[in-house]
Amino acid sequence: MPDVIEKVAIKLTVNGKAHSLEVEPRMLLVELIREALDLTGTHVGCDTTYCGACTVLMNGAAVKSCTVFAVQADGAELITVEGLERDGQLHPIQKAFGDAHGLQCGYCTPGLMLATAQLLSQNKQPSEKEIRKAIAGNTCRCTGYQNILKAIQMAAQSIKGA
Template sequence: MERVPIQLTVNGQPYQAEVEPRMLLVHFIRDVLNLTGTHIGCDTTSCGACTVLWDGRPVKSCTVFAVQADGGEIQTVEGLERDGQLHPVQEGFWEEHGLQCGFCTPGMIMTAVALLQENPDPSEEEIRKAIAGNLCRCTGYVNIVKAIQYAARKMRETAPATAGIAGGE
């Protein structure tokens, strides 16, 4: 079986591994690195539960081969908290009850983090458009939007010190 050496930075930490080309990035993250915060939902490129940031862009990690990301930088939900302090987006989901079952939450949060990096003051419409690839079956999205608005306010107040994603250095 062909195995390919890859080097990845995940949440600021470098990793080396040999993987089968067919290994999906989400399986590498969950099964090789044991970072199980990234969820597998639909497994059919629909739900966005597996969203991670690949070189800063939110992508569905169930639809990327790990070998493709060789040399790249991956951010997962585990990389957001810093010294026991939740990332403002995490804090927003906590404060605004932006989750019920929580299954979509890690992907939703990663998409929101990427949105706020690009657009620190998004309108409600811009938020709703940005999370269109992340499905939530519990909340009806109302509190998710509020959570992202909370994070946007908080990040603008405390910018620039905590505005970036933690673990990105």
């Protein structure tokens, strides 16, 4: 391996705030979010794109940040779980997850809420089947998904009615 790994300069916006950083080319986006920006609401569960605990929105699309290099996010706009609330008020998706008891340990929840955000941005009234498909890449070990499905349906209703 080379003695010195050259860093790469990147610029990106996270939750509306602009950042300029120099990162190792091998740095993963999730490492940048958690370690460089201290946004620890984004979690790592499997390292291999299965579980979705690391899901964030990148230019509006839900991506698994454990399998995206930080350099690939150069110029991107990211939303993490910390960016969901507005002026201290929970986003309707956050509120629905709480109201439906859609979380237990809460480790998968940020990723699931961002996967939900992408789904509801494209489909205002998803069927149960569409919801299941949309969160197929998000593993939850606590809830058995029952109350998560309920939460997403509640969030859809709430956003539609707003």
